[in-house]
Amino acid sequence: MRFVLEESRVVFDVHPRVTAWFSTRLGGMSMAPFDTLNLSYGVGDIPSVVTENRRRILASAERDLEDLVMPHQVHGNHIEWVTDAWRGRGATGSQPIPATDGFLTESPQVVLGLGFADCVPIFLTDRKARFVGLLHAGWRGTAAEIGLQAIRLLRERGIAPGDLLVGIGPSIGPCCYEVDEPVRRAIRQVVGDGPLAAKDPEHWWLDLAGANRLMFERAGVPAEQILESHFCTGCRRDLFFSYRMEGRRTGRMGGYICLNPR
Ligand SMILES: [Zn+2]
Incomplete structure (x- = not known):
């Protein structure tokens, strides 16, 4: 397993039958402040340009926009099993799968996609x-x-946790992610203090990727089957958009994964 930075994307090289990748901000058509590979229709960018950007990031893996399935994300924990019937939903913004933050599929016909700014x-x-x-x-x-x-x-x-292979992609690192007491408390309750470092009496640096790694390890996924990319979206604004660092008017990245057609 490894993460490899290519021109417009970071590839998670995990299995010969799987293609997984995360977009950078490079190689798209959008103008500032969405320059250049903005993949969200929801930030004020020109819709036809977003569609072209999405087409390009799918084409980078030799897949079509019609294969893509995307949800309306709500920062929850609802996950859906995706079937061929959903192919194309949310691909160009219409009919996204409602209120969902995770996808699973056994079908090579669909490409699973989610939008990201700094989240993991x-x-x-x-x-x-x-x-x-x-x-x-x-x-x-x-x-x-x-x-x-x-x-x-x-x-x-x-499918048992011991068989899982987990890739934790580009996201805001502990170097750039300052949180307050309510967030600290919420994270402590699920994984303890390990991913938190005190900054001052009221603020902490949070390693959100590390918190997720801990959760998988404690659930029985062997540590060597979990890989972090260690790209920080806050530090690497040459490569990524960052909601935290650039504010609301910036672009959004996409993460994608699919089983390769046989
Ligand atoms: Zn950083």
């Missing part, structure tokens, strides 16, 4: 590539244990 993208598959999954874990999703919810759903299909 979590790529999932198992040693036999029986499925692929993608989760959106901000502090709320992490506190709601979205990773454990995925593990519960996978167990129901006979």
Whole structure:
């Protein structure tokens, strides 16, 4: 397993039957402040330009926009199993899957996609590539244990935590992510103090990727089967958009994963 930075994307190289990638801000058509590979229709960018950007990021993996499925994300822990019937939903903004922050699928016909600014993208598959999954874990999703919810759903299909391969992609690092007491309390309740470092009496630095790693490890995923990219979206504004660092009027990235057609 490894993360590889290519021109317009970071690839999570995990299994020969799986393609997983995360967009950078490079290689798109959008003008400032969305320059250049903004993948969100919801930030004020020109819709036709966003569609072209989405087409390009799918084409980087030799997939079509029609294969993509995207939800309306709400920072919750609801996860859906995606079937072929949903192919294309949310791909160009219309008919997204409602109120969902995680997808799992066993179908090679669909590409799972989620939008990200600084939140943690979590790529999932198992040693036999029986499925692929993608989760959106901000502090709320992490506190709601979205990773454990995925593990519960996978167990129901006979996939054990010990077989999982987990990639934790580009997201805001502990160097750039300052949180207050309510967020600290929410994170402590699920994984303890490990991912928190005191900055001053009222603020902490939070390692959100690390918090998710801990959750998977404690659920039985071997540490060597979990890989973090260690790209910080706050530090690397040459490569990524950052909601935290640039404010609301900036672009959004996308995370994608699919089983390769045989
Ligand atoms: Zn940073």
